[in-house]
Amino acid sequence: MSQLRDALAEGRFAVTGEVGPPKGTHVEPVLEEAERHLKESVLAVNVTELQTAVMRAGSLAVCRLLIERGIEPVYQVVCRDRNRLALQSDLLSAAVLGIENVLLLTGDHVRMGDHPQAKPVYDIDSVHLLQAAAVLESGRDMVGGDLDGTPTFFKGCVAAPGAEPMDPQILKLVKKAEAGAQFVQTQAVYDPARFEQFAAEVEAAGIDVPVLVGIVLLKSAGMARYMNNNVPGVQVPDAILQRLADTPKADRKKVSAEIAGDLIRRMKPLCRGAHLMTLGWDDVVPDVLAHADLA
Amino acid sequence: MIILKQKDFGEILQAMQDEDKIFLAGCADCAAACKVGGEEELDAMEQRLPEAGKTVTGKYVFDTACLSGAVRDGAKQHADEIEAADAILVLACGTGVQCIGDRLDEKQVHPGAESLFVGETKALGRYEEKCSLCNECLLEMTDGICPVTRCSKGLLNGPCGGYTEDGKCEVDPDKDCAWLLIYERLKARGHLDKIAAIQPPHDYSGHHHPRAYRWPKPERPGKKKPQEDPA
Numbered sequence: 001m002s003q004l005r006d007a008l009a010e011g012r013f014a015v016t017g018e019v020g021p022p023k024g025t026h027v028e029p030v031l032e033e034a035e036r037h038l039k040e041s042v043l044a045v046n047v048t049e050l051q052t053a054v055m056r057a058g059s060l061a062v063c064r065l066l067i068e069r070g071i072e073p074v075y076q077v078v079c080r081d082r083n084r085l086a087l088q089s090d091l092l093s094a095a096v097l098g099i100e101n102v103l104l105l106t107g108d109h110v111r112m113g114d115h116p117q118a119k120p121v122y123d124i125d126s127v128h129l130l131q132a133a134a135v136l137e138s139g140r141d142m143v144g145g146d147l148d149g150t151p152t153f154f155k156g157c158v159a160a161p162g163a164e165p166m167d168p169q170i171l172k173l174v175k176k177a178e179a180g181a182q183f184v185q186t187q188a189v190y191d192p193a194r195f196e197q198f199a200a201e202v203e204a205a206g207i208d209v210p211v212l213v214g215i216v217l218l219k220s221a222g223m224a225r226y227m228n229n230n231v232p233g234v235q236v237p238d239a240i241l242q243r244l245a246d247t248p249k250a251d252r253k254k255v256s257a258e259i260a261g262d263l264i265r266r267m268k269p270l271c272r273g274a275h276l277m278t279l280g281w282d283d284v285v286p287d288v289l290a291h292a293d294l295a
Numbered sequence: 296m297i298i299l300k301q302k303d304f305g306e307i308l309q310a311m312q313d314e315d316k317i318f319l320a321g322c323a324d325c326a327a328a329c330k331v332g333g334e335e336e337l338d339a340m341e342q343r344l345p346e347a348g349k350t351v352t353g354k355y356v357f358d359t360a361c362l363s364g365a366v367r368d369g370a371k372q373h374a375d376e377i378e379a380a381d382a383i384l385v386l387a388c389g390t391g392v393q394c395i396g397d398r399l400d401e402k403q404v405h406p407g408a409e410s411l412f413v414g415e416t417k418a419l420g421r422y423e424e425k426c427s428l429c430n431e432c433l434l435e436m437t438d439g440i441c442p443v444t445r446c447s448k449g450l451l452n453g454p455c456g457g458y459t460e461d462g463k464c465e466v467d468p469d470k471d472c473a474w475l476l477i478y479e480r481l482k483a484r485g486h487l488d489k490i491a492a493i494q495p496p497h498d499y500s501g502h503h504h505p506r507a508y509r510w511p512k513p514e515r516p517g518k519k520k521p522q523e524d525p526a
Contacts, residue, residue: 084496106455109447109466124496127452160456168478172453175493187456232459
């Protein structure tokens with residue numbers, strides 16, 4: 001039973017949030033934040049897995065702890081750190097723990113993180129992982145072996161609408177849809193015109209999978225500049241950058257929420273939901289949704 | 296060819312600290328081409344080692360240090376010099392070191408080079424990896440650009456989201472995104488259909504170390520399988 005699946009099936013605009021497990025065992029603050037600020041405002045909460053290849057506590061454990069607090073998780077699974085045996089096993093473990101939503105990703109390269117000495121695995125890619133999850137749902141594993149007990153997943157994938165050129169992204173998304181993707185959460189988008197083009201390409205390619213537009217809260221002009229310079233496919237327009245630069249520090253949360261809310265409101269007609277990446281500013285989520293006319 | 300670089304001289308000396316008499320072995324193939332273990336480099340090592348208190352008993356650039364027969368023949372020619380040495384410093388790839396070390400297993404061998412990868416020589420001193428020897432060649436699908444090797448993540452079904460506007464990989468801005476190269480080449484040739492279908496996961500069952508390969512045995516005359524009955 002996935003509220004996210006139900007909402008999208010019923011045509012409701014679906015909003016998801018995101019938390020990152022701690023680097024260490026001190027998990028309580030993350031759970032409290034999610035309970036206080038996300039539980040009532042979003043349908044489900046993604047739990048990142050070793051995001052940006054930085055070693056930290058695992059997604060699976062935090063997903064289960066969210067369920068125990070009445071919050072629906074989205075288990076993020078990356079191909080970087082384990083082979084096909086372990087990936088299938090962790091998907092079964094997720095099902096055993098009552099986790100249905102999974103977001104299946106390739107994963108940032110170890111060179112981007114804090115253990116660049118590690119061996120990157122990438123035994124299979126994100127398309128294969130979607131196929132693997134789908135085959136597990138059919139009661140078999142990747143090599144046709146029978147399962148004793150069959151999982152059910154709501155399978156998500158990612159896309160980068162801002163990546164230039166866009167065509168290869170669409171080609172990959174077509175394959176992900178074919179492999180069984182049931183929802184898409186995108187990389188951060190700040191340019192509605194670009195997203196409109198992406199939505200048109202998705203439709204033209206015959207991809208019939210609901211897309212949740214990704215929004216990373218912009219905490220400062222410096223952060224926006226950093227993303228422009230360092231994150232491929234993310235372009236914060238000058239107008240937004242200027243607005244952040246002109247905002248006194250005390251008002252930044254408020255303005256950040258307004259910017260995110262405005263973006264969602266403008267892109268709402270082009271997509272089926274929004275995925276909010278707050279980077280710790282979970283308390284602004286109700287504000288964002290109010291500005292997006294979703295409260 | 297195998298791309299090599301010579302180990303740091305201090306590291307080589309450290310490894311040989313308990314030995315005084317050294318025989319130098321090179322290789323006329325990859326190691327010579329990479330200027331790591333040819334005549335010139337063995338000469339330089341012969342000059343340098345005495346400054347560190349070592350005696351060079353002899354030196355030889357094997358025709359091919361990874362060819363058992365060549366190592367056997369070369370070792371025979373230099374048997375006395377090898378015999379006189381405490382150890383052999385091999386300025387060749389890891390296969391060469393082992394081929395020599397296994398053949399002369401009473402002698403300590405020291406690797407004098409790092410084996411980097413199998414690569415293309417763009418120019419002398421500039422090498423790039425193009426093939427990972429993966430046992431399941433995909434170059435037909437991509438019109439000749441290997442995603443297993445040239446994509447940082449070895450992806451088989453298209454790019455991740457991490458390519459920059461100028462076609463570079465976010466993992467290393469000096470490297471091209473292999474999937475953009477593939478996409479552009481196939482598009483220009485009207486071959487995009489080649490990557491339209493999902494490419495299944497790589498089969499690593501033929502990739503377990505240590506790999507070995509033998510030519511299939513030819514069928515012996517007179518032992519042919521019976522012909523199918525034409526009726």
